[in-house]
Amino acid sequence: MERGLHDRDRVGVQDFVLLENYQSEDAFIDNLRKRFQENIIYTYIGQVLISINPYKQLPIYTDNDIKEYRNKHFYEIPPHIFAVTDNAFRSLIEENKGQCVLISGESGSGKTEASKKVLQYIAACSGNQETIENVKDKLLKSNPLLEAFGNAKTNRNDNSSRFGKYMDIQFDFTGTPIGGNILKYLLEKSRVINQNSGERNFHIFYQLLAGASDEQLKSMNLTRSLQDYAYLSDGEKGIVSSINDAENFRQVMQAMKVIDFTVAEQTQILNVIASVLHLGNVQFTEEEGKAQITNTECVQSIANLLGVHLEELKNALTHRTIDARGDVVTSPLNLEMAIYARDALAKAVYDRLFSWLVQRLNVSLQAKDTSTARNNVMGILDIYGFEIFKTNSFEQFCINFCNEKLQQLFIELTLKSEQDEYRREGIEWVPVEYFDNKVICNLIEEKHKGIISILDEECLRPGEPTDLTFLAKLSDRLGDHAHYLCHEKAPIQVQKTMRRDEFRLVHYAGDVTYNVVGFLDKNNDLLFRDLKETMSKADNNVVRVCFPESEYLEKKRPDTAVTQFRNSLNNLMDILMCKEPSYIRCIKPNDLQTAGVFDDQLVLHQVKYLGLMENLRVRRAGFAYRRLYELFLNRYKCLSKQTWPNYNGPAKEGVKILVKELNYGPEDYRLGETKLFIRFPKTLFETEDAFQEKKHDIAAILQARWKGRVQRRKYLKLREQVIILQSYCRRHLAQQAAKKRREAADKIRAFIKGFITRNDPPNGYNEKFIANAKRMWLLRLAKDLPSKVLDMRWPSAPTHCQEASTYLHRLHRLHLARKYRLALSEERKRQFELKVLAEKVFKDKKSSYPASVAQWFQTNRIPSEHGANVNSFIANSCNGESVKYCSACTKYDRHGYKPRERFIILSNKAIYVLDGKTYKQKHRLPLEKLDFDLTNHSDDLMVIRIPLDLKKDKGDLILEIPYIIEFCTYVIDTVGTADVLKIVERDSLVHNMAKGKSGVIDIQTGGGEPGVVRDKSGHLVVIAGQ
Incomplete structure (x- = not known):
């Protein structure tokens, strides 16, 4: 962290804890803006990471970046999502404590991409054996599969998650991923039948039409035109430049193969998607109050794709069977109810298909060998961000309730728990005021009094409940609540901006106005028994599993949608409370999804509702690091002679000795009841560096002693061997010298005899001498060759070279003549x-x-x-x-x-x-x-x-x-x-x-x-x- 301080005027500080004017919102935003303009999108508040969506690809996620952040201290290197992941990963392995990475923020702030980077780092840091690679591939390939079925383009985000996802990754004792499990929350299934202007349905529909082969489309009776399908033609969608549907379809099919989907399962999944498109095209007319299907060919296509009987499906779409205390009554549906039944079936089929996909994915991710497991689990939460649209309905109500719960968790695990821990440990500090949103959570979920209880009560009561009667009951019971506002009790100025079928909640993230139209229907989530029974008889195995026979035979009314969501959300909170959290707070810099644009007001709004200023004030008032005395002493006891190698007294006294030995200043630390608190990361780094250096010193001493003993043994043995080797070497060298002298004498003798007989015909004595004479003559001749045609000189030659000299002289003359001729001009x-x-x-x-x-x-x-x-x-x-x-x-x-x-x-x-x-x-x-x-x-x-x-x-x-x-x-x-x-x-x-x-x-x-x-x-x- 300290290495970046000299650039703080240009790029800001890396940790807001180091911000001088830390209580100023303007200074906070200015620091974010400076870093954003330099393409630095990550900043810390203590151990909380703030991530700003750059809306472009940045070269900061390469293999080299992963190596740089691996096994490094949290504050030793610049802020990065890899640093947060590495810190959680090492805590998981070294301390054997479950971890969770909580990624939160508005829609479009980059939460989904952040979760992908977390997975990327974990995959890169684990082993590369074949079985491990298989698990990593499945974890990584789960993203494109779930995004295809659970993400859609909204007006704020081209790849918005329309469901909540919590992924648990299970590791063995070495830190290698061996399995995983995924929980999904509240898929926005209403998007299947209707989308707002400018938005799209789920990605998979467009991917199927763009990426499937012509033969596949023909077998499903589909065309590539979006306008041919009612569920896709609503809204001003068109082609999205940032999305390649055909390529994404190829990736989805590849992911299915990696996750062990059989060919039959892949075909059945695509058939279900195609059947939903055909369902949207089913048209009705009404005759004498009875609905009639006008385009039977669409129903026939659905029946073929799902493997159900045509007549049974037609009857289920136009009739309803009621079992009232043993009396079975079948009545025809009018036009409005038939359309409702059709859309309900489309939503149910898609929603249950998505649930089946998650379940099937979990089966594939399940750890095959649990013998090495140590219950080391890291969770990654990627759930919808806070949403405020022009028209907010039941889905936005549930999504924002979820965000309120996550904010409450954040408050409990960071702000409030921090203060409570200091009080328990007897540490003095400056109390920080913060907004506790528990009052909003109670307004929504309190038993018998909250909005959820009132909604369920209205859905289940006899009579003719409507959305407006539900709103009236809300206003009657909650009209005086400080965080609830309805049209009747609102000030006149507010009434001008609110309709009579709307109510407003004051969330921690801002005021949100909800339209109650559709609340009861979406909460009841009613699917007629005839449709359930027809689906349970389908030949398509996926559909048959999604609609078990026991469901339509069950007489008990199932829980409402919001109750199911609340229960699953409470279970999620219990899971997260059992783990040590790491926070990634995502912020979107603008509403235009444009790179390089920083909207101060929009960012400030997110900073406020994410509670970042409160978090910063707590961090500046408190301590950045705390550890139990036993853990701290056990790790750093080697830094003092009084505590090394073992300290038999109380751990707190041992820590006091260490603190004194390390020269901690009086403001650098506090001693609590059970823990040591260190205020600044720098102090901890110095301690850790001293430990690492000392560890090397201890290791060096042990190594030196052992190496000394080993080397002496080797030396004694080697000396004995060297003496023997020396005697052999001396003998060998003497033999070589004698041999060399004999060879030298032979050469001198041969030279003398060759010189004496140099003019004789070649023989065994003079052949080498003659060869040498020829070579030397050729070397002299090469240096003294005539260079002109008229130069008739020619060096004399030895006796044995006369004939060669004659030939060479003639050849050289010819060469000079030819050279002269080639150099002549045409005129000459x-x-x-x-x-x-x-x-x-x-x-x-x-x-x-x-x-x-x-x-x-x-x-x-x-x-x-x-x-x-x-x-x-x-x-x-x-x-x-x-x-x-x-x-x-x-x-x-x-x-x-x-x-x-x-x-x-x-x-x-x-x-x-x-x-x-x-x-x-x-x-x-x-x-x-x-x-x-x-x-x-x-x-x-x-x-x-x-x-x-x-x-x-x-x-x-x-x-x-x-x-x-x-x-x-x-x-x-x-x-x-x-x-x-x-x-x-x-x-x-x-x-x-x-x-x-x-x-x-x-x-x-x-x-x-x-x-x-x-x-x-x-x-x-x-x-x-x-």
Whole structure:
């Protein structure tokens, strides 16, 4: 608890006992609001837990949360329903005293969900054997089953419990659940036939229609439409978004299997539910004062589902048999009575089915083996909360009476009993005024004078009693009571808000106005004998058990409904009084069922009628902890040397010694006649912590002594064994050392012999040495491999690695070459392809070839000043041909060999020769018809052989091209063959001239400046270099 105090300004205090202004209602509500806004829904008043319904799922119920709260002190951890359950559970096991968890609050405040969390914690804290799991499953599965048949949507709560439930869980001595028993109280069976606007009938009807298969519905003659059934079509219900009826039906059927319902029983239960729906659709007409059934097919469906005779059922719905002192008289029913009989049968069938379900569930939950039982029982009470509706009837009267009784129990067990205990123990304290609602309980249940007695008296008296005569009798006898108010005696202002058929009770929770219409009928709860007899003959076993034959043969009138309820309620009070209670007070923060909304006035109203302020004042005036001297001394006697291990004097004197030893302050405790009272939980925690620490110290001393003796025995035995083991170890180590030395000598000897014979063929002496030499050579080679293609280095290799070295050298060269090739760009690759082509054509054939190797080929050798004009010609005159090469050149005339400046262009189809000055075309020579002659010297002269059909009597073309090797390579690459090129190895070239004449070109080598001249003989002389 103390760890949360530093956050109290933001999230409030965890226990209202620590609230500074504890008498202020505003401070109380403000503390609740702070915690609610931080999603902290639990707060303590001492050991009473206040729970605010969050209307949403919170992540505070996981397995980790259960572990956190298990076996912890109540105030050691933050408030939680798990803490309350764990405290009750441990008290049950450790102190062998029956426990009960009382969950109370208004409808919609979260009581049903709280009971589920209690069950969840108990199930998680018990064992997991197969039989135990079976019991836990049945306890947990009882919830969806009972909720389906006993819960309904109201205007205040989508899952409101319309019955009271008290569950006893039986445990064995280890705290394992071995069985259980369930008591149910006052099922609101009138809901079967009628619901208020905006409310629904019991869940099971909607679950059946939404979740059953088409075959099942067909066998029961049902449809899925709610509007087809009178008992479901009243009120503005529609589909409820927070409820999944189909999924819930699946869970209900699964629960039936877990709780050991047979397949036949499941079918019979669903048939009963279907028969109730069909009953609501039975219609009557009246002829001459006699009721007649108009839709026999509905009755036929009911007869088939319940296994009764059709005619007997029709007769029972329209006739009544009376046995008056041996005279049996059967009379027909009028329309009003027939409708009453139909609705009474529907209510009775459903109510008795629910009772049978609870009884059947108890049979399944009954402990199979009671040999280990120690009568350890924990009860969980989940009963309807206080209800104030727009129209309050007989059901609300009973529900609110029940809440008055529970409030009285709370007063007796907490407030009043607390004061009485202090007085008995002689403890001084400040008396606290509180409202004792015993006066209201007496007003309702006092013999011969209370409302219940008057109601029974009016129901049983002869004549024609009515609801109004009952109200008149109430007003006559109770009109002067301070907590009763009727229309006749009310002030004028109150009369304006009350009808003449209403009375008002001043409950502890507020004023409630009840309408008496239906009080007598609901209290009589009359079901005609004919209907009982017909049901007792049903083939449906469930119905036959619910309507035993002995019932309709019994002449004695049964107790009225309210008397039965009062008796069962008094029995419940007796059960609860025998147990140690734990309280969970549930509060709803708003009427909208909306998360995050906190209505101060609504919460304050609930705080008042739950008596929380009185409870807080008692706790602050009193003491949070009290224990018998014997129990306290027995637990904490180890904390003082004077009381440990045994104290022979009076227990009270021993406790005095302990209190002094623990340095209790004078305001921290009081010594009563038989008990020690401790005011603050913190004081108790310090005592418990000291006990836990001391317990560990005592255990440590005992453990140390025992361990010392055991360890000495082990030591002596171990020392003897170690001496023997050491001798074996020394011998083994000496043997290992000798073996290691021999192996080392062998290795050195082998190495020396291997070195001596290292160059011999492999043998037994040198094979390891050679293998090592190969490995080392490979390692050196890997570190010193050439990284470039032109790097011809290669490390030397040992004798035995020469062959491998040759292969590796070649492979590495191939690898570098391939690596180089893959890294080439497309343009550079093209250059190499041309160079390779030039090598094939000119190497060792033309003297100028070696000089051309170092130069990269180019496609354009036109000087820049002529580039634009040449490009213009190409664009306008080449007709889309692809230009492969262009260059400046010199043409020699066929007459006199006069030089002319020209430009030569090579396309993919022809050779163009342009004038060097005018850039006009001089020649266009198709490639496929040309041949080319070169000399084998270093000159740049070329003779282009032109066929006769192209010569036009002009002869061959003589050109001097600066980059003759480059030009010829492009020509061969374009044509695709080297056959068009002829390299002449003579000292002269003969060419054709005009008019069939021949010219001679002489080649001179060995001296002179390179060039082209004409000699005196008229020949063209080419002076080639050296």
